[in-house]
Amino acid sequence: MSATTSFYDKNATKLAQQYDSLEFESVHQSWTEYWPKSGDVVLDVGAGSGRDARWMSDRGCEVFAVEPSTRLLEIGNYNCPEQVIWLHDSLPYLKHVIELEKQYDLVLLSAVWMHLPVQQRSIAIKALCSLLSEDGVLVITLRHGEFKDARETFGVSAFELDKLASDVGLVICHIADGKDSLKRDEVTWQTVVMKKTSGLEV
Numbered sequence: 001m002s003a004t005t006s007f008y009d010k011n012a013t014k015l016a017q018q019y020d021s022l023e024f025e026s027v028h029q030s031w032t033e034y035w036p037k038s039g040d041v042v043l044d045v046g047a048g049s050g051r052d053a054r055w056m057s058d059r060g061c062e063v064f065a066v067e068p069s070t071r072l073l074e075i076g077n078y079n080c081p082e083q084v085i086w087l088h089d090s091l092p093y094l095k096h097v098i099e100l101e102k103q104y105d106l107v108l109l110s111a112v113w114m115h116l117p118v119q120q121r122s123i124a125i126k127a128l129c130s131l132l133s134e135d136g137v138l139v140i141t142l143r144h145g146e147f148k149d150a151r152e153t154f155g156v157s158a159f160e161l162d163k164l165a166s167d168v169g170l171v172i173c174h175i176a177d178g179k180d181s182l183k184r185d186e187v188t189w190q191t192v193v194m195k196k197t198s199g200l201e202v
Contacts, residue, residue, distance in 0.1 A: 015072070020051050031174060066086075113142055115153060
């Protein structure tokens, strides 16, 4: 993801303004029943400007924000309450996150998965699953539509994610299709919510 990370570094200020022009409630309204509650431990992977991390912290969550772009991390850290813990880390291994040895009630990947090469995704989903608490949820948003800049992108689908999830003991419990919050006609989104099969009610 080096070319992509470099793009985010060079365009961090503009992108942060773009992200912050949108509200968490608007961007993530399709999975409201899974939103974190006060006291939940949350991991925001690819936290960008800190918009989502800030909202979840204000809601009373213990938030850990992960960002591979140094410049975006600086902006996000500056814009978030001091209790949000920022980590310079990246998929597929999330080495620094794993070293914390914490379990999370929610792991969020918003607009991240399409940047991850296909051959790295099985490693990533295994790492993400290992970070979930027994009843935790993993939320991944899938971007459909090409970039018109230097960012690398790789095809995504809910079908592929379902296969990867089942291989590590996760099951999809919610899928929602949505339009682009920035009103780009060529871009659409899917939100996929997963849980551990062992944590599902029978």
